Amino acid sequence: MDFRDNANLDASQVEDVGGSGGGGGRFPGGMVIGGGGIIGLIVTIAVILLNSLGDGGSGAEQPVGAQPTSNLAQQCRTGKDADQSEKCRVVGVVNSIQDYWRDEVSGYRPAKTVLYSGGVRTACGAADSSVGPFYCPADQRVYLDLSFFDDLHSRFGAKGGPFAQAYVIAHEYGHHVQNLVGGLEGGGSVATELQADCYAGVWAKNAVDTGFYDKPFTDTEIAEALDAAAAVGDDRIQQRTQGRVDPESFTHGSSRQRVDAFKQGYTTGQPTRCDTAELG
Numbered sequence: 001m002d003f004r005d006n007a008n009l010d011a012s013q014v015e016d017v018g019g020s021g022g023g024g025g026r027f028p029g030g031m032v033i034g035g036g037g038i039i040g041l042i043v044t045i046a047v048i049l050l051n052s053l054g055d056g057g058s059g060a061e062q063p064v065g066a067q068p069t070s071n072l073a074q075q076c077r078t079g080k081d082a083d084q085s086e087k088c089r090v091v092g093v094v095n096s097i098q099d100y101w102r103d104e105v106s107g108y109r110p111a112k113t114v115l116y117s118g119g120v121r122t123a124c125g126a127a128d129s130s131v132g133p134f135y136c137p138a139d140q141r142v143y144l145d146l147s148f149f150d151d152l153h154s155r156f157g158a159k160g161g162p163f164a165q166a167y168v169i170a171h172e173y174g175h176h177v178q179n180l181v182g183g184l185e186g187g188g189s190v191a192t193e194l195q196a197d198c199y200a201g202v203w204a205k206n207a208v209d210t211g212f213y214d215k216p217f218t219d220t221e222i223a224e225a226l227d228a229a230a231a232v233g234d235d236r237i238q239q240r241t242q243g244r245v246d247p248e249s250f251t252h253g254s255s256r257q258r259v260d261a262f263k264q265g266y267t268t269g270q271p272t273r274c275d276t277a278e279l280g
Contacts, residue, residue, distance in 0.1 A: 001089075001162040001163050001166065001213070001217065001221055002083060002213065002214045002215070003079030003080070003082040003083050003089075003092050003212055003213060003214070004079045004211065004212060004213060004214050005078060005079050005080040005083075006078060006079065006080075007078060007079035007082075007092070007211060007212045007213075008077070008078065009076050009077055009078060009079070009081065009082060009088065009091050009092055009095055010091070010095050011072035011073040011075070011076045011077075011088075011091050012073065012112075013091065013094050013095060013098060013110060013112055013113065014072055014076075014087075014090055014091045014094055014112065014113045014114075014115065015072075015112055015113070015114050015115065016070045016072055016087060016115045017114055017115065017116050017120065018070070018115075018116065018117050019116070019117045019118045019119070070087075072087060072088070072091060075087065075088060076088035076091040076092075079092060079212060082212075086146060087115065087146075089162060089165070090113065090115065090144070090146075090165075090169065092212055093165070093166045093169050093170070094113050094142075094169060094173075095210075095212060096203070096207050096210040096212040096213065097169065097170055097173045097203050097207075098110050098111070098173070099210040099211070099212070100203050100206055100207065100209075100210050101173065101176075101177055101203070104271055105177060105180055105181060107180070108180065109140065109180065111135075111140045111141055111142060111173065111176040112141050112142070113141070113142040113143075113144055113169070114141050114142070114143050114144070115144055115145075115146060116129075116143060116144070116145055117129070117145055117146075117147070118145070120143055120145075122136045122138070122139060122141065122143060123136055123138035123139035124136040124137070124138050124139070127143065129145035129147055129148065132148050132151075133145075133148055133168055133169070133171075133172050134172065135172045135173075135175040135176055135179070137175075137179045137184060140176065140179065142169070142172040142173060142176065144168075144169070144172075148168070149164075149165050149168075152164060152168070152228060152231065152232075156231040156232055157231055158227050158228045158230075158231035158232075159224060159227050159228075160224070160228075161221070161224040162221075162224075163217060163221040163222070163224040163225050164224040164225060164227065164228035166204075166225070167200055167204070167224070167225035167228050167229065167262070168228065170199070170200035170203045170204065171196045171197055171199075171200045172196070173199075173200075173203075174195065174196030174197070174198070174199030174200055175192075175196050177199055177271075178192065178195065178196065178199075183195065183276075189251050189252070190250055190251065190252060190253045190257075191276040191279065192276070193251070193252040193253055193258075194252075194253045194257055194258065194261040194276070194279040195261070195274050195275075195276050195279060197229060197253075197258050197261035197262045197265070198261045198262065198264050198265035198273070198274035198279060199265060199271060199274055200225070200262055200265060201225075201261070201262040201263060201264060201265025201266035201267075202265035202266070202268070202269055202270065202271050202273075202274065203265075204217060204222065204225065204262075204265070204266050205265065205266050205267075205268075205269035206269055222266065225262060226259050226262060226263070229255070229258040229259050229261075229262050230255040230256075230258065230259050231255070232252065232258065233252070233253060233254045233255025233256070233257070233258050233259075234247075234249075234250040234251060234252050234253060234254055257279070260279075261274075261279050264278070264279065
């Protein structure tokens, strides 16, 4: 996943707040995060009530109680920086994803990614790194502890790699798109998650057109995303943690469903082909 060396990065889309505190793995209303406590599961903080707040509840400029701990604007200026630093790679991926969706969604509002370590306080409540990456609709931010990428390999058995990381980020921005267009309202959580996977595939198909990458992604890179999608399927996680599979309790979809949803988006390259009725 090579960035164009002279691509201009916008580091203002990512904040690095380090260990800002918080934790507990729960959000308002007592909602347990991560499929009943499954460590590291990619989750959506679907506090749908908060969508009724005029502008989506995006008033806070910083996550609650957090201040940036590093100056990404100085570190992450070009695509060359993104090829050499994990945090700058996150900046580049976020820039490309939002560049794509800005052209696709009328009135698109950028969502910042917040990098934290250990725990963080958000408008959806406090969370710790066991939650995994998540999107909070109340403050319209994606939250990511970079240690999750190690967990993706060590705990979930994914092969990992830069594009597996890009898939995770693109999935969470899929939830931001849903929030903007009303797709988080109603419907089952599995359908919502599969649509976010499909949106991740759509971005991957069109990413080179955003100008941040030298060339389209290779089959090997796409395979990293598919492997990651399969690794976080509910059936595989349940089998590993419980020794059995209970489809009735799925929250994100099976490995096969998640892979197929990403393929649907990647093959068609069209957000309109990510209708929840066509997935699952």
